[in-house]
Every structure is written in C-alpha cells, then in structure tokens.
Amino acid sequence: MIGQRATLPHRPARRNVSQVMGQVLIALLPAIAVHAWLFGWGIFIQLALAIGFALSFEAVMLQLRQRPVGVYLKDLSAVVAAVLFALSIPPLAPWWVSGVGMFFAIIIAKQLYGGIGHNLFNPAMVGFAAVIIAFPLALTQWVIPRTLAQTVPDWNTTWVAILQGPQALGGTMDAISQATPLDQLRTGRLDGQTLSEIGIDPMFGLFGASGWEWLALAYLIGGLYLIGQRIITWHVPLAVLLGTIVITLPGWLMDPDLFRSPLQQLAAGSLVMCAFFIATDPVSGSSTPKGKIIFSIGVVVLTLVIRAWGGFPDGVAFAVLLMNMFVPLIDRYTVPRIFGHPKHKRDETRSVR
C-alpha cells in the first residue's frame, strides 16, 4: 500500500533463515549416509529421537515464552542442533541420552538465552557436554565400524539397545562395541605404551582410525558444499584444519612415538566436523574475519590439549564451549579496518560528517 513504510530492501530476500539452515542440513547428508554405512541403523533412530526431542522442547519453550511457535520451528535451527548432536553420540546410545542432551541444548543453552540468535553457547555442544558428563560410559561404547567388523548391528539389536539400554543386550553389547580410537589412544598412553605399540591395532586404519576416516571425508565434502553455497566463509574451516596440522606437525616429526600424526588428529576425532559445522556456528562464534581465525585456533589448541592431557578422549565440545566464552572479547579486539581509515591507529574521537 502506498503511504506505508516498506522496510528496505524493496525486494524479495535471496535467502531466509530456514533456507540457510536447510543448506546446512543438506551438507550433513553425506556424513549421515557414511555414518549409517559404518555403524548401521542407529543413526536414523538417534536422528529421529534428537529431532523429536528438540522440536518438542522448542515448541514448549516458545509457547511459554509467548513466541509464534510455527514460525520459529520452521527456521530449522533446532533441527540442525539435533542432527549435529545425533551425529556426535554413539549410535546405540539409549534414548534418554538424546532426551537429556536436547534438554540442555534447546531449553538451557538456546531458549533460556532468548532463542535463535541469542545463545552464547553452541547448543549442540552444550547438549553433548552435558551427556558426556552425565553418561560417560554410554558415551564411550561405540559400535565397531563396518570396516573392522565387516557387519553392523541389525535393526532389532539397535532398537533394543536404544529403547531399553545396553544392559538389555547383555553380552552382545560388548561383542559389537568397542572404545573409539581416540579413547584407545588415551588409555594406551595412560598405560605407558608408545604410539607405535598402540597403533598396531587394526582399528587405527589407514590414517588414524578405521571407518572414522570416511566420516571425516564426508564432513569435508559437505563443508566444501557449504563454502560453495557461501553459507560459511573459508576462515573457520581453514584455520581449524591448517591450525591442527601446523600445531601437531613439529611434534610428530620429532617423535612419532610420543605425538600423534596430524592426519590422525584430524581423521580420528571430530575435528573435521568441528571445522565445517561446529566452529562455524554463526551465533555463538566470532563476527569478525580475524576473530573467526582466532576463535578457530583457540578451539584447535584446547581440543589438542584436552586430547593429550584431559579426562576425555575428545575435546571438541569443551574447546568450543570454552572459546564461546571468549567471543565477546575476541570481537572487541578484532574490529576490522573500515574503508578509508588508516591501517593501525584507531581514531577514538570521530566527527559526525
């Protein structure tokens, strides 16, 4: 109607939030496929559980906060958090893991901070950190990947394990699951073994972890798709991947018995997933290009520190959450140079032209 303020721009938007989140989901499809091939049906049940919990929690919270439920559910941000969470937990983890994880992710980390756009911490990682502290045992029992076991748990086993808990399977659970390569490395190092002694186990595959390598590759492919679609910029992925290599390379070259190879660091854990899907979370990450790089390097350093000396086999979730705390500080000191301003000196008294 003429006479009413049309908000700029006067044109259809190129993308909306749902489409952005939808692209992220598309980029996660290869990883989901590889995950299913490696570990069986579990991932689909976990996805359904996590998405179901996420959307219900989100709907309840939106209702309580008197926000339009339909619009905010359709933005798909809860779904993205749920999918990332489901991909992070063991495929046979019991259902309450998803419930607790999504409770912390959606209710605590997201909605109580003000919903989409306002969360200080990455919801998926808050959820994961909560369950790894709450259920340390369930979170270390990973299915042996198809590359080692030549088979994956059948539908029935999966169903029973998830719905009734691993106890319901009795001895079968021990037969089909093992520690993750990272866990194995950690316990081996604690027992005083050298890396080459530990590395004899076939679970370490070609570059560092049989099966997991393929998963890392799938995340890489999905991540490159996101960069191609300009959903994320190159800063975070490049800084995480290069940072990992640069930091771990010297130690590995000096003493491969003491320090893991860069490729193993990347392929055996969730660093590649982190590089493209976790550390790139726009809301809880840094806003400035330089800040993104600093944030990523921080994530890498903390992850490696936790892997080497921490109490958990992998440290991505804690590293990301710790770095989330530093984001305001990082943003404060990495404001980019504005067009036409001198390179270094920041002028504090500016005139209004």
Added chain:
Amino acid sequence: MSVSVHGFFGGMPLADHKAMAMQRPTQSIPVPEALYLPLKGHRHQPLDLHQITDHLAVSVGQQLAAGQTLTRGMGDAHPRLHAPVAGTFLGIVSRPALKDMGHDVPCLHIQTDRTQAPKKLPDDYPPNTPLPEITPDELMDHLQRMGIVGLGGAQFPTSEKMRQASGGIDTVILNGVECEPYIACDEALMRHRPGTIVLGGRLLAKALGAKRLIVAVEDPLKDSHGSVSDGFLACIQPHPLDPALDIEFIEVPSIYPQGAERQLIKTLTNQEVPFDGLPKDIGVICLNVATAASVADAVIENTPLTHRLVSITGPGIQNPCNVYAPIGTPVTDLIHQAGGFNCPESEIDLIIGGPVSGHTVSDQRSPIDKGSLCILALTRADRPNSVGSMPCINCGFCVSVCPAQLLPQTLFKLASQGAHEKAHQMGMMDCIECGLCAEVCPSHLPLLDWYRHSKDQLRALDMDQRRQALAKERFEARNRRLEQRQAEREARRQARRARLEANSSAQSEIEAAIARARQKKEGES
C-alpha cells in the same frame, strides 16, 4: 597510458533490469500544470523561512520567463533555482517531501504557461565544438549562477566542490557507473550525449588543472545499439581547449555499489579516500556524467540547470521509460507520462531511487528535485514476503558484502538498542547506505532503515552538543563580562571613597590651618 581496474572489498553483482527503461526512446513530458521547486537542498540543516524570503529573486505574482533566476545564493546547502518553464510565481507552499515520509518541504510554486512546447533533451554537441576560454574562477562563478549541482543524487553545488578541490587535482573522474538495478537515466544520457559529457569533462579538467580525464561506465552496458563506449570513443580526440589532456574510457565490472564515489575511486586508482577527507586529498575529483553534461550546457548555451532525466520504471509501470522532466514536476505527472500503473495502486510500492537503497514515496504529489534519478514502482509480487524479520543469527553475509568494511550486524545491534554513540565508535558514520546488507540478510532485518535512523540521531546529537557548547561559552562569556563590570564598578566606588576621604583630610588640614590663623590673629589682636 591505461588504467588497470582494481576492485573494492565487498559488493555483489545484481541483476540490472536496465533494459526495462531503455526499451523506449527518451521522452519529454508535456508542461505540467504546476511546478513545485523544492527549497531544501539538505535535509540535515533545518531551513529558516526568513532566510528563504530574503533570498527570493522574484515576487509573488510575477511573470517568469523560462530560465529566470528564482533564488539568489543561500550558501552551499541551497543552490540557486531557475524557472524551468515560463509561468507565474505563486509563492512558497509546502509540499510532501519526496524522501522523508510525513515531512513537508517548502517549495517555490509556479503556475505554468501550458501553451509552450515542452523542452526536449538537447542534441549532442559534436566532439570538436569550440569551447570558450574561461578562467577557473569565472567557470565556478558561472556554474554557481546556473545552479549546477551534483546530479548523482547528493546535489552538492559543483562550484563549491571545485573550490574545495582546486589545486592538486590530477584526475577528473566522470562517473557513468549507474550500478543500482532499474535506474537507467545516466545510461540514456550517455547514449544520447557522449560528446556533451566529454566536453563538460574537458571544461572541468581544464579549470582544475587536471592531467587526466577518466570516463567510467559499467562493462555490460550494451544493447542492440551497441555499447555506450562506441559513442565515447568517437569523442576522444584532441581538442583545442587542452590538447594534452589524457582522456581515458574505462569499463569497470558491474558490482554493486561500484558507482559509489569512494568505491569507484578505489577501483580506478587503488587508493582509498581517507574517511575524514575528500577525494581531492588523493588528487581526484569525481563527478556524475549528467553533471558534466550540465556544465557543458551551462558554458556553451548558457542554460541553467532546470531539467533532468528521470527513469520511470519498474514492473508496476505500464510503459517504463526515461523522461526529460522539469525540476519540480510532481511524481504523479511523471507516472502519468509513463502510462500509469499496470496494476491496482494498492499493489504498488513506489520508490524514489533504486530498489536496494531507495526511499519509499509516500505521497505522489511530491515534486522531484535535482537529485531524483528514478521513480520505481515495484509490485506486491516483488516485495519481500511480509513474514517480518527474524532475530539476527550473526551469519556474517552482511560482513562479506559491506563495501565500507563495517560489521553491519554489530551496528544493527547497537542501533536497535539505541546505543548510537557506541555505533559511532564502530563506524556508523562510515556507512555509505548502499543497502546491500539488508539485501542479503536471511533474517530480513531492515538494516538500512536502522542505519539511517542511527545516523540521523547521531547528527542531531552532534548538533545538540554543538549548541550546548555554544550556550556554555556564551553563558561563561556573559558571566565574565558581568563580573568584570561589577569589578570595575567596585573599583570606581573605592576610588571615589578614597578621593572623598582624601578630600576630607585635606579639609581638616585647611580647617586646622584656618583655626591656627584665627588663633594667631586673636593672639595678635
């Protein structure tokens, strides 16, 4: 010597939609019944009505000839206006402002003589048209008298721009980069009058002592009539005015906002204009091609600036075209000339300027001014869905397109919290209002509206602070003066008392002397 084309940070290519307005020949408009020449050249300086009446060069009821001067100089903000056509001056009236919704602007109301033929877009001058020898000062005075202002939208007086820049100008850039979608008035001008543009450029370059003249256009400006460069290339030949002048014709990539002055200069010279400076600080002056053409007209034909090309275009217009219209024509006449709307008016979004950075026109009675490039009618179907905006998800799309290298999402957060001064620290005033951030925002936030609001608040704040400083200074000066006067008064009183006291002691001495004398006398007697 050739110029290599550099880039600028950010920006993005946009579908240009220029063919829409270019599909019909440039038209002139039948003389409108009434013209309303807006008196506000600058929205940030409130206009004083006393000031206007003091500077009117005509009286109410006076018959006007076409081209007659209406206002004498009122300083930079209010350049001279001339009667576009013959008619009668009916006084100053308020009309709705084109850009500021809900605000009025004082206008000079002219009742036109409708028997006269409309003025057509003048023909091009041949490239070898002789140009008069004119000193820089004479040229600047002449341009001021002819009311020549920047026609790219800012409407800054060209004479003033030249005065600020005089000395130290190496390159004159004629900006033909009309980067915003739909707008095609400069393209029409460049196709019709390349010779005039180059002649205007020569005059400016000569007056400013520049050695180079660059004409910059977008690279895909080609249609069935060929590229605009053909017309320009034919004009690049030595001219007796300044045979040594190095004229270059450059096609720059069409990446919005390539036509913004500072971005264009960065592209052509790889230098950034300092944020607190002007292009002259790096030896460059940048003028719109239409400004250059009006300079040539003013010098060769002695024509004041009274008409301009306006694109009337958009999917909601029946016959989109470029119109050569008198300044002060109401928008409704222009739309009528273009065949009106092709859908119900309630479906139309009327915009002054382009779709990315334009302003909503709230009232079709608003008259156009010298900086009106385009009247754009978008239909409901083109409107962003009215879902409204989502919260900012900090996706950073705006950061990667912002040509001023700002952090638009941070500025938005500060501006919407009312923290305008903090936003100022983060470079709010460096925003060039290109609107790309809002264009790419997946949350559909009205970012540009927030920045415009915040910038205006900052300007108002600055004005208040200046007023406060002035009031404080005057208050203190007055107090000093009063104290000084008090002190002087006190000093005078002291002096008088001292004198009186001195007097009284003298008196007593006299009396004593008299007494002594009397005693003596008595003793003698």
Added chain:
Amino acid sequence: MIPSVLILTLLTVSVVALILWVSRRWGANDDSVVEQIDALLPQTQCAQCGYPGCRPYAEAIASGEADINQCPPGGQAGVDALADLLGKESKPLNEEHGSHKPPVVALIDEDRCIGCTLCIQACPVDAILGAQKMMHTVLASECTGCELCIAPCPVDCIDLVPAQRPMIHPKPMSIDIRVQA
C-alpha cells in the same frame, strides 16, 4: 596465636591502605567531577533547578548540596546519565522544578516590542539583539529556550516556538514476527 593476629591485622590494614590510596590516586578529583557533570547538563542556563545556570548546578551536585533530578530540560535521560556518572540510583525527575518539554526557542513579536531591553538583560546567553527604543530580535541559533526572557517583558511580546530540529529517519517498524503472532 598473637603473631597470627598481628599478621592478619597488618595485612588488613595494608590492604585497606592500598585500596584507599588507589581510589584517591586514580579516582576523579572534584574539579573534573564538576566538569563531567556540567558536560551532561543541557546548558540551557534556564535556572529552573534553582541555581543561576548549569555550571553552578553542577557545582552544587558535586558538593552534594543539590539532587540530580532538578533539571527539567535534561529530562529523565539527563537524570539517568547523571546517576550513571555518579554511580547513584536514578530517580524520577523532580516535577517541582518543571516538566520536560520539547526544545523551543524564543521569538519576539516585532510589532509589539517596545524596545525596553529588559529581555536583553535577562538572557543568560546574550542571544537577544537590540537597543533602547529599538526593536529587539532573538538569534534562533543561539537561543537555548530557557524562558528567562518571558517574565521581564512588559508587553508580553515574546513567544516560545518549537526549535527547528533536523529530520530523523523513522525507527524501522520491523514487522517482528513476535508482534504478528
């Protein structure tokens, strides 16, 4: 036991001394406090606060003699800013001193002015020009709208008109989906 009491006492005393020294050393001195308060006042010099001008009021606030909510032209925003500066709890504007009004400037009706110069003497910022038996006029750009010239005028020829304000682009009415639902 006694040594530990002594050590703790000594520690306490030295920490207190250190804190006091730091607050003295780095804290603002009185002069700069007056300056800072004065900078937050609107400089209308209208004396509605009960002090003859903004600077005297600033001095009175700094000395604790006056409260922070006595400046109507500064409005609630001004009170809040003062509270923020002085680290005090903000309070509502004291209406006894007048209410907050949009900025105005004085305008002399030139037909009625008799040229008495009383308003010129009242103006705190010398914004009125004129001479005995001659018409007076207000410099709109210097007038603070303090209203001090209104009362002395024997013929009531001074009016207050809204001050010319620069145009402000309206705040976007972002169609927030929260509202829409």
